[in-house]
Structures are given as C-alpha cells and as structure tokens.
Amino acid sequence: MARVLIVDDSPTETHKMSTILDKHGHEVITAESGEEGVAKAKETLPDVVLMDIVMPGLNGFQATRQLSKHDTTSHIPVIIVTTKDQETDRLWGKRQGAKGYLTKPVDDGTLMSAISDVLP
Numbered sequence: 004m005a006r007v008l009i010v011d012d013s014p015t016e017t018h019k020m021s022t023i024l025d026k027h028g029h030e031v032i033t034a035e036s037g038e039e040g041v042a043k044a045k046e047t048l049p050d051v052v053l054m055d056i057v058m059p060g061l062n063g064f065q066a067t068r069q070l071s072k073h074d075t076t077s078h079i080p081v082i083i084v085t086t087k088d089q090e091t092d093r094l095w096g097k098r099q100g101a102k103g104y105l106t107k108p109v110d111d112g113t114l115m116s117a118i119s120d121v122l123p
Contacts, residue, residue: 004028005050005122010040010066011084012058016107020053020084023111029118037061041069044076051118054101056085056092064099071100080121084109 007029011017021031032047034040038061044052052070056063063083070076082103083096093104102121105113 004030005118006030006032006047007118008032008034008040008044008047008049008052010034010037010043010052010058010063011055012036013055016055016084020109020114023109023114026111027115037063037066040066041073041076044070044079045073048076049079051121052079052081053084053114054081056083056087056096064095067096067101068099082117082121084114 007024009017009020012035017033024031032043032049034043037058054063054067067081070081080102081100082105083101084105084107086107088106096104103117105117
C-alpha cells in the first residue's frame with residue numbers, strides 16, 4: 004500500500020483522514036504546518052501528499068508549489084484537501100502543481116478514489 008503524508012493543522016481532520024487510510028492499509032505520516040510538511044516530504048518521500056490550504060505560516064498553495072518545483076519531491080503527487088470550494092481555488096491549486104483537489108468533509112470512497120487516481 005501507499006505511504007501517505009497528511010499536512011493539516013486540524014487534529015480532527017488529520018485523525019479522520021488517518022483513520023480512513025489506516026483502514027485501507029496505507030502508512031500514514033503527518034505534519035501540522037506547510038513548513039513541516041515540505042520538510043517531511045523531503046525526508047520520507049511519501050507516495051502521495053494530502054495538503055490542507057488554510058494553515059498558519061506557509062499555506063498549502065505555497066507548500067504545494069515548493070514540493071512540485073523541488074527536484075527531490077516533484078514526482079510526488081499532491082492532492083489538496085480543503086474547505087475552500089471556489090473554482091478559482093481549484094485552478095490556483097492546479098497551477099501550483101496539485102494533481103487533485105477535494106473539498107472537506109471527505110468520505111472514504113472519495114479519498115481512496117483520489118489517491119488511486121494519482122498513484123501509478
């Protein structure tokens with residue numbers, strides 16, 4: 004199964020997504036900020052990153068851009084998982100390098116489908 008990095012400053016959202024991923028046999032790594040997420044992605048090289056947008060410091064758009072531009076992490080697909088549901092946010096996320104965009108709350112099927120879509 005896949006190694007999944009969840010980058011989200013909400014313990015509740017992180018717990019929800021971790022529970023879904025655990026149930027489906029995925030290895031879960033977590034980070035509570037954009038900065039920590041970028042560092043952990045470079046260190047652990049996960050198969051996919053689930054990225055929140057609204058976080059203090061480095062936001063999810065900025066962290067996604069850093070991951071998609073860096074040689075070490077540019078191959079890792081980023082799926083944005085956020086409460087921001089505007090079309091402009093979706094487009095901006097794609098322009099930063101995101102391969103997927105989900106709106107919270109995310110159910111099991113939607114999350115697992117998005118992950119399978121971006122994995123080889």
